[in-house]
Each structure stands twice: as structure tokens, then as C-alpha cells.
Amino acid sequence: MTSQLFSSPNRIGFGSMQLTGPGHWAAPDDPEQAMQVLRDAVDAGVTHIDTADAYGPFTAEKYIRKALHPYRDSLVIATKGGLTRQGPDRWAPCGRPEYLRQCVEMSLRRLQVERIDLYYLHRIDPAVAIEDQLAVLRDMQAEGKIHHIGLSKVEIGQVRKASELIAVAAVQNKYNVSNRVFEEVLRYCEDAGIVFVPYAPLASGRLAEPHGVLHELATQYGPTPAQLALAWLLHRSPVMMPIPGTSCSARLHENLAAHEIDLTREAMAAIELAATKSARSEVGRGEDDTPALF
Numbered sequence: 001m002t003s004q005l006f007s008s009p010n011r012i013g014f015g016s017m018q019l020t021g022p023g024h025w026a027a028p029d030d031p032e033q034a035m036q037v038l039r040d041a042v043d044a045g046v047t048h049i050d051t052a053d054a055y056g057p058f059t060a061e062k063y064i065r066k067a068l069h070p071y072r073d074s075l076v077i078a079t080k081g082g083l084t085r086q087g088p089d090r091w092a093p094c095g096r097p098e099y100l101r102q103c104v105e106m107s108l109r110r111l112q113v114e115r116i117d118l119y120y121l122h123r124i125d126p127a128v129a130i131e132d133q134l135a136v137l138r139d140m141q142a143e144g145k146i147h148h149i150g151l152s153k154v155e156i157g158q159v160r161k162a163s164e165l166i167a168v169a170a171v172q173n174k175y176n177v178s179n180r181v182f183e184e185v186l187r188y189c190e191d192a193g194i195v196f197v198p199y200a201p202l203a204s205g206r207l208a209e210p211h212g213v214l215h216e217l218a219t220q221y222g223p224t225p226a227q228l229a230l231a232w233l234l235h236r237s238p239v240m241m242p243i244p245g246t247s248c249s250a251r252l253h254e255n256l257a258a259h260e261i262d263l264t265r266e267a268m269a270a271i272e273l274a275a276t277k278s279a280r281s282e283v284g285r286g287e288d289d290t291p292a293l294f
Contacts, residue, residue, distance in 0.1 A: 005118060005148060005169060005195055006048055006076055006241065010259045011234055013048030014041040014252070015199065015245030016060040023088025027059055028247065035067035040249045042068060042075060044256055050172075050197065050243045052080035052122055053107050054091065061110040069112050078118035078170070078197075079107045080152060082125065082133070095125025097136040104140050118170055120150040124158055134165045141166075150197075156184045163192065170195040170241075176203045177232045178213070178275040189239050201242040202229050213274050223261050226251075230258035232271045 019034040021027055028034050041049065049068075051060045061079060071077065081103025084094045100121070107116060121137060124130055140146050148169035151162055162168055171189055173182040175198035189196040202208045208226035209215070218225045226244070233242045244255045263271075 008045065008047040008074065010045055010047070010256070011241045012046070012230060012256055012259050013050055013197075013241060013243040014038070014046045015243035016049060016051040016064065017055050018245040018247045019063055020056045020059045021088075023090075024055055025085070025088035026056060031063065034247060035063050037247055037249050037252060038064060038067040041252055041256075042072060044253060046256070047072075047074045048076045048078065048241060048243070050078045052083070052120075053103055053110075054080070054083040054085055054122060057085045058106075058110060061107060065110060065112050071113075076117045077111060077113070078120065078150065079111065079116060080120040080122035080150075081107060082122040093123040093125040093127075095121070095123070095128040095133040097128075097132050100133060100136050101140065104137070104145055108145060115144055116146050118148045118150055119146045120152045120170070120172060122152050124151070124154065130158070130161060131165060134162060138166050150195075152199075154185065156188060159185055159188055159194075168192070168194055170197055172197040172199055174198070174200045175233075176201050176207060176275075177229055177271055178203050178207060186237060186240075190237055194239065195241055196237060196239045197241050197243055198233060199243065201233055201244050202226055207275065214271065217267075217270055217274055221267060223258070224254055226255060227258040227261055228263075228271055229275075230255060231261035231263050232268060234259065235263050235268055 017024055019028060051064055053061060081100055082093055082095050083091050121133060137146060137149050141149060149166050150170035151168060152172040159171060171185060171194055173185055175182050186196050206212055207214055207229040212225055214225035214228050218228055230242055233240050246252050
């Protein structure tokens with residue numbers, strides 16, 4: 001499935017959630033810089049950009065269009081629908097079929113595409129039957145408006161249920177070396193050939209801190225703490241496709257360089273051991289428990 005979605009050997013994508021204002025609400029202070037980061041990402045070889053209609057809301061999708069349209073043939077743009085916004089750091093699911101259909105139609109318009117490469121149900125709405133939520137996405141896939149369908153923030157039972165109803169192409173869950181709650185979901189994705197897209201790959205930036213839990217290892221091995229955390233993800237599973245987000249081009253290039261790092265088993269174990277020191281401090285922020293760094 002990864003080969004169907006992504007052609008580049010570099011599995012590190014770009015998450016656009018940071019290209020919004022405080023609380024992931026409205027525009028950032030410097031919209032031009034936000035769009036330049038997107039251009040720099042594509043110029044650096046990124047072929048997977050992740051976004052959602054809820055980022056802003058609508059802000060990130062608009063920036064992607066303004067900065068990158070017409071899109072390169074190799075570029076996969078993934079977006080999401082099914083979360084409503086009530087203000088900064090406020091999110092609520094809405095899985096009514098008519099609303100989801102509207103979400104898809106509006107994302108098509110904002111991104112200026114005829115078909116969305118990868119469309120996630122941003123959250124499964126507990127107030128609406130999952131069959132109804134996925135049916136409308138399946139219908140729009142049949143209409144040619146969605147290529148692949150993904151799920152976001154799902155438990156193992158939900159992934160299994162959804163797999164009975166649709167072809168699940170990707171799962172996007174919170175996952176990093178200090179938070180492996182969704183290990184069972186990752187293993188299911190491996191067995192089923194489903195792309196696993198970890199959000200918060202740097203644990204809200206804590207794993208990237210210059211004097212954080214990976215500082216000593218970074219000094220020992222050479223890469224930065226962020227690069228170690230991302231390299232660990234890439235070595236953890238062949239279906240892993242992290243989407244670190246940043247509003248800084250220098251940090252963007254630092255993150256992408258993690259693809260070149262070769263970790264030994266000993267290094268992997270050392271990173272895991274060091275990261276356990278921060279596991280208890282891993283707390284959610286923003287979108288439910290979505291951290292600020294996406």
C-alpha cells in the first residue's frame with residue numbers, strides 16, 4: 001500500500017498544522033514565511049504533505065494551494081474532515097454524512113484539485129454510526145473525488161471494523177519513541193500493508209529540545225535530538241511515515257536529514273531507554289490530545 005500512495009524513498013513528510021496562528025486558529029503572524037516553508041519542503045524532496053480543513057480552520061489548505069499549485073506530479077496531499085472548530089485549541093467531531101460530504105467538496109475547492117490523494121476521517125464521531133461515516137467517503141471515492149481513505153486517532157477495534165467496510169490506506173495516530181500507546185495499531189497496519197502516519201513524532205517538541213532526554217545521545221552519535229527521534233521512527237517500521245511540522249525552514253531541513261541516519265540495534269535501544277524519562281510528562285494539548293507540534 002505504501003508504494004501505491006508514495007513513490008519517494010524518503011518517508012519523511014511535512015505536517016502543516018504549525019502554519020496557523022496560536023491555538024491552531026486563524027493565520028500565523030507571517031503568512032509569507034509559512035508558504036515559503038511549504039515551497040522549501042517540496043524543493044527539498046518532500047512528496048507527502050499532510051493537512052486538514054480544521055487547521056485554521058481552512059488556513060493550511062489555502063496556503064498549500066497558494067504556495068504549491070499547480071502541484072508536482074509526485075506530490076501527495078493528504079487532508080482530513082470531520083472536526084469542527086469553536087475557537088483556539090477547541091475541536092469537536094461531526095460525522096454526519098451530509099457534513100462530511102461538504103467537507104470533501106470544500107477541500108477539493110480550497111486545494112484546487114479534482115481528486116484528493118488521501119482523505120482521512122479526522123475523528124470517528126461517537127454520535128454517528130461508523131458505517132454511515134465511512135459510507136459517504138466510500139461513495140465519494142467511487143465518484144472519483146477521493147483516491148485513498150484514511151483514519152485518524154483510532155483504536156485497534158475501530159481499525160478492524162473500518163477495514164471490513166472500506167480499504168483503509170493509512171492510519172494517523174499519535175506515536176513517538178516516548179509514547180507508544182498505539183503499538184497494536186501499528187502492528188495491525190504492518191500486517192495489513194497500511195501506511196502508519198505518526199503525528200506528534202517529536203512529542204510536542206520535547207524530543208527535539210537541545211537539552212532534553214535525547215541530548216546526551218545526540219552528543220554521542222552526532223545527529224540532533226530531533227533527528228534521532230525521527231530516525232528511530234523510520235527504523236521502527238517499514239510502514240512508518242512521520243510528518244514533523246515546523247514553521248522554520250532550517251528546522252525543516254534538519255528533520256528531513258534524519259532519513260540518512262542509520263541506527264544500530266544498540267542505538268535504537270539507547271534511544272528508547274532515554275525516551276522513557278519523558279514518557280510520564282507526555283501530556284496532550286490542542287486538538288483533544290493533539291500536541292502543538294504536528
